[in-house]
């Protein structure tokens with residue numbers, strides 16, 4: 361390795377490398393042994409419940425928080441020795457953090473001013489950035505005269521105009537109402553792709569993480585517990601914590617048994633054909649997504665049960681059904697027919713492979 | 725439709741009258757042609773305003789008060805802004821003690837302060853000097869500035885400053901371009917309040933002036949202990965006039981309600 365040229369060494373490394381990152385506040389461990397690699401141009405989400413250390417991780421990359429140990433490499437540079445103001449990262453804060461005493465143009469131009477960009481070039485780049493976020497007509501406004509979504513875009517433009525190597529977003533959409541949030545998700549994805557900037561987003565909203573990112577990194581109590589594509593994180597959660605945190609699921613304790621090649625799931629007195637698994641026989645955690653359960657006729661049913669609760673959500677129904685293996689959440693798409701009433705008997709069917717088996721007893 | 729009932733209107737009118745009454749009396753008295761305090765004046769005369777010009781020691785005293793107010797308000801602002809930034813947002817050992825120290829002049833009786841200052845200044849042999857006065861007044865008015873600045877500091881979102889830092893601004897630039905503009909209402913408000921407090925201060929100042937540094941309140945006070953002519957009234961009227969002009973100017977430049985009630989930075 362010693363005689364390899366330097367550029368080769370650089371190629372083997374990802375664009376952003378977090379290595380064995382730790383942050384402790386006295387007794388509190390905020391981030392523990394955190395490793396993550398992000399490729400150039402990638403959009404990665406850091407997803408986890410409140411207090412799991414997402415902001416702390418982001419702030420360490422930004423340089424506002426000093427790691428207790430570990431290293432942060434960006435494009436081959438060690439950021440550890442570089443102060444926050446010289447890291448050249450674009451950051452969008454949860455509260456937008458616009459300068460209230462400056463107009464939109466002044467806000468967006470601030471970073472260029474700090475870089476001593478001549479004023480004519482500054483004007484051009486500010487107007488390009490405002491074009492990108494569709495706000496060219498509001499350059500003279502003060503932030504307090506703008507809506508939440510508009511402020512959000514100003515904050516994005518301000519972060520992007522300095523052409524950062526890395527864009528950091530801390531819960532950028534959590535202050536918006538649900539409808540605007542969905543719009544801004546699409547908008548954010550478009551802007552990120554147009555700017556082609558490597559992006560790390562922090563969020564506790566699983567739908568936001570899945571909608572936006574190439575890769576989702578799930579955090580729990582300061583640790584990274586899974587990183588995968590949104591589809592794989594959802595379909596192949598590594599722990600039962602992830603399966604319940606991402607979307608809805610029926611999580612049941614079960615017993616795994618093998619009869620020859622085939623597996624069997626035992627819950628109370630009920631035996632079901634099980635999925636392929638590498639897990640050993642014994643107690644497991646079963647995860648079954650409500651959208652994988654179909655309504656069918658009695659002769660094809662895996663199990664039957666009575667509806668004890670139902671919720672209508674426009675595009676689908678959500679039923680809670682009392683079955684021999686426990687209460688199951690069942691989703692049914694709304695196809696314009698009336699949904700089952702409470703007390704009605706439903707016959708449920710699912711493929712054995714729809715059941716995901718996870719080792720029992722992990723923290724959740 | 726009348727939003728205020730008769731009772732409320734009467735109450736407010738009486739309250740305003742009660743607040744304004746002394747000022748009206750003082751202004752009225754200052755126009756009297758007689759040699760004694762007369763209200764309402766029997767005729768309108770500028771006799772006692774002309775008399776101010778014949779008493780240059782009052783004019784000197786007014787200048788001293790003005791310079792003292794400017795100097796002590798500015799000095800206390802320079803001290804209180806960094807103190808407020810540290811107290812308002814950092815967590816360090818001795819933070820509560822520091823805040824208590826800065827606010828303590830409010831809790832010590834002014835007479836006690838006066839005696840203490842007298843002894844203290846004598847130790848350094850600067851008793852009665854202008855510098856001594858400035859230092860003492862700065863101590864007295866700092867709590868006012870600190871409280872107003874502290875209130876605006878705690879209202880500033882730290883992430884706004886982080887944003888500026890991430891965009892490449894140095895500590896000093898962040899302070900000058902972001903923090904200071906955001907806390908400016910508190911700073912200006914504190915300064916004005918400090919100036920007025922210093923200009924007006926009597927109890928402590930009496931202990932520490934000498935004939936060459938006598939302030940206007942002290943000069944007026946010693947004048948009325950000897951005679952009671954309407955000269956005091958005409959000088960007071962001039963002070964009221966100047967204050968009104970100052971307030972109008974501040975209002976024009978800045979908006980008084982924003983200053984006194986507080987509000988969002990522009």
Ligand SMILES: Nc1ncnc2c1ncn2[C@@H]1O[C@H](COP(=O)(O)OP(=O)(O)OP(=O)(O)O)[C@@H](O)[C@H]1O
Nearest residue numbers: 385388389390409410411412413414415416417564
């Ligand atoms: N300055 C600090 N001093 C002490 N503990 C801290 C400090 N900052 C964060 N922590 C702790 O570290 C842990 C992680 O905090 P962090 O802000 O990173 O969480 P988060 O994942 O961003 O949560 P949220 O979704 O609520 O923003 C929390 O338990 C928090 O209490």
Ligand SMILES: [Mg+2]
Nearest residue numbers: 414415416530
């Ligand atoms: Mg956070």
